[in-house]
Amino acid sequence: MSRQALIELLQARLGLDPDTLGPRVIDDAFADARRALAAPDDAALYRQVLMDGKAFSELSEHFVVPETWFFRAPEQFQDLVRFAREQPARRPLRILSLPASTGEEAYSAAIALLEAGLAAADIDVLGIDVSQTAIRRGSAGVFRPSALRGQPIPRPWLREADDGSLEADPLLRRCVRLRTGNALDPKLLQSEPGFDVIFCRNLLIYLRPEARAQLLHTLLSAARAPALVLAGQAEVLSSMSDALRPYEGGCPLSFMHGAPRAASAAQGLPKAAPRPTHRPAPAPARVPTPPAGSAPPATPSLAQEDIARAHQLADAGQVDQARAACLAHLGRQPADVDALYLLGLLESAAGNAEAAERAFTQVLYLDRDHLDAIEQRVGLAERRGAGDQARDLRARAARLRQRQREAAP
């Protein structure tokens, strides 16, 4: 009972969808939170976090996924630079990174712009995250070497300290501000001047549909049109709002807000039903043209070749090669539901249960009614002994089947 009340509190305040984390992670997170807050049981924990904002913040720390790294999805930083060049009058260029986690995204944006020749005074990056721990770490401007994920050190903006950590240059630090804040707070950005660029990557996937719509509304209200909006893996924002359209020539998850086009009464507001429609999700039809110096242009035929090859290899039982072809395809078409589903199957076949779970969760983010993905998640949940989650997912599959039967002619 108290456990359910705690979950509902996290849903209401953070927008969190517990389904995306799985029961084992949730159990561990509650155990850690009880230890940290010296609460003997869930009932005591609930009483504490309900009344005390600091205790709730401590609880939240155990449920957030702070994973981030420098230049994650590097082509989006190329889109940022191109947009900055297309908009020379917008200085300082105002950039929002929400959620910022430990700041790597915010600092990467500033580094990309400094390297493109913008003066530090012309770059204003604000990073916001609900995690106080993450913001405290990011504000120190010191990062673990793993934050580069094997990429070369972007000197002189980051330099190695004696202990191997990476320190941000003072000029770089001047471009970036980090603060705590809850993305679901409707007043979060009220006193901020408009933003030219918004990074909102890898948070929506953890949120409930209503919370996604609310966050998108907050973000779009804070954008200074035309604004560049950058989404995370599989987060197809244009399926959530009529006010967004693909950034022409950019990466498939880069969008424009408020650029001139046919007027729509719904512009600026999230669509009533924020989730994508039935599968398969339409793959982006345009041919992205990356800026000079980047990887060769992705053509639809190349992307199709990759996925056809992935299927062939999968049929031939060559799981690793099939997975590589599938990932190559998803690099070009990250919101291709069928490819994400195939990736889930391949990860599952390779014994990578967590990666499989992630892929099927992404499928269900794009298409809540993907029965096969729900069933795969049932199997995965059963295999790791997560009986409660398997039962919930089975019930969800049964409801969906029932709806489909009723809708059948």
Ligand SMILES: C[S@@+](CC[C@H](N)C(=O)[O-])C[C@H]1O[C@@H](n2cnc3c(N)ncnc32)[C@H](O)[C@@H]1O
């Ligand atoms: C996976 S990280 C993404 C960081 C970065 N945008 C990226 O793509 O690398 C997700 C972050 O969302 C933050 N978060 C979760 N719920 C939030 C909320 N309601 N408001 C603000 N930040 C939130 C977490 O603290 C975590 O740092």
